[in-house]
Amino acid sequence: MTQHTPAGLPEKIQHFIDGALVDSIGGETFDVLNPVTNETYIQAAAGQHADIDAAVAAAKRAFDEGPWPKMLPRERSRVLHRIADIVESRDAQLAELESFDSGLPITQAKGQARRAAENFRFFADLIVAQHDDAFQVPGRQMNYVNRKPIGVAGLITPWNTPFMLESWKLGPALATGNTVVLKPAEFTPLSASLWAEIFRAAGVPDGVFNLVNGLGEAAGDALVKHPDVPLISFTGESSTGQLIFANAAPHLKGLSMELGGKSPAVVFADADLDSAIDATVFGVFSLNGERCTAGSRILVQRDIYDEFVERYAERAKNVVVGEPSDPATEVGALVHPEHYDKVMSYVEIGKQEGRLVAGGGRPEGFERGNYVAPTVFADVSPDARIFQEEIFGPVVAITPFDTDEDALALANHTKYGLAAYIWTSDLKRAHNFSQSVEAGMVWLNSNNVRDLRTPFGGVKASGLGHEGGYRSIDFYTDQQAVHITLNEAHSPKFGAGK
16 A cells, blocks of 8 residues: 655644744754654744744733724725635645544544634634624613733644644634633644744734644643743643643633534434444544544444344444545544553453444554444443543544443533534424533434534543634633713712711
8 A cells, every 4th residue: 555645745744933934942843743654744843932932922012002993994894805715715725634634534624724714714704793892871881891812822632633723723822812822732743833834924024923843741731831821721631621721820811622522422323324424434533533522432323223223333344444635534543652542451451341233443454554444332331441442543432331321421420511402303302402512512313513613622531611703702702891870970978078
């Protein structure tokens, strides 16, 4: 199997600070691996404390002295639309680089590039249309809300669909007039390196956007602890989120954290079974299973359980595993050997905890690279590790239930609460169940299609706060209530005597 290498790979990956591509101040680098071969294909600058200091200083200067925060919303909106135009025009190149760097199938990477452009367009429009509250007590008082950008936003992004998830944070942070320092995931720095050229071409002033590559424990840690960074938006593992929470506490920073998930897909006996199988297969094997909202616990009513398991296993066995650049590929290579080892360790645990009905190891013909055959375990106990812990790969646990109450108890029987998927023809049950399930987002008879106006976030160990639509505007701005008396100010006359 020969791997396609995209044209135009850079010689090395650098930071972007104050409008210039730069190496680390101390010259540090790290290896970036190709997930199909696990060979180093490029070196990236490894940001340290000093590099974060330089990036934050540039962002703070651009915020304090530059035009960006003071521009009219319409002016910033035009720049964001230009960014979206450029991203759209480079759709094919972006998808190629993303697929090569992350192991995502090329057809799914293409969708991410288009969604990234849409994120910028959405916030470009929202910032112009946005309005705030005003209250009037006739003849007495007027009150209104004034919104202001906060300052330097620290954005820490994950390695699954990296370019799209970077756009999700960059769009609202920049639309609202903040400046940013982006720390992309170390496993996948390639597509992030394109932002520098895109922003420059779109007319973003120097210092408004800064990018520092590097490891979480060095660059990420320095960004979270930096006293001049009042906001941190983070997407990643719950354990890392706990560390960030603790490290941000002394500075009382604003935090938005989208963390892990172990989302249930609940299939009732009256569901449209064909649609439910299509959605639940796609929901856990798309993006190589490396998605926070994956429906990786499938709960199936006992009346249809055996049929469901049999049909699901057959579909999983026929999922096309292949080279990421092949348009026919449905599951590519996992992002990194470290992550591959983690996923494979869960596959071995699953063999002790459930009945293996599909996959369970390397797919045939893939001797190297981070390939895992789509793996399905049935009859999984609710206390099993593969039921409780986030695997973040093409591995699914299927468990039977009898009643609605059983299904709800199983759905909520985890520390996570990001998404839930419910399949039933009973409208009353669908709404009652969705309102009782502990999840930040619920899809009824549908699969993970989200309107950008709606809140995105989870409950319990799945996150803190919400972004999306006006929630993003709330997070990236300070709201100031302004009150003015329209009549004489009536104040008690303390100290005026009798």
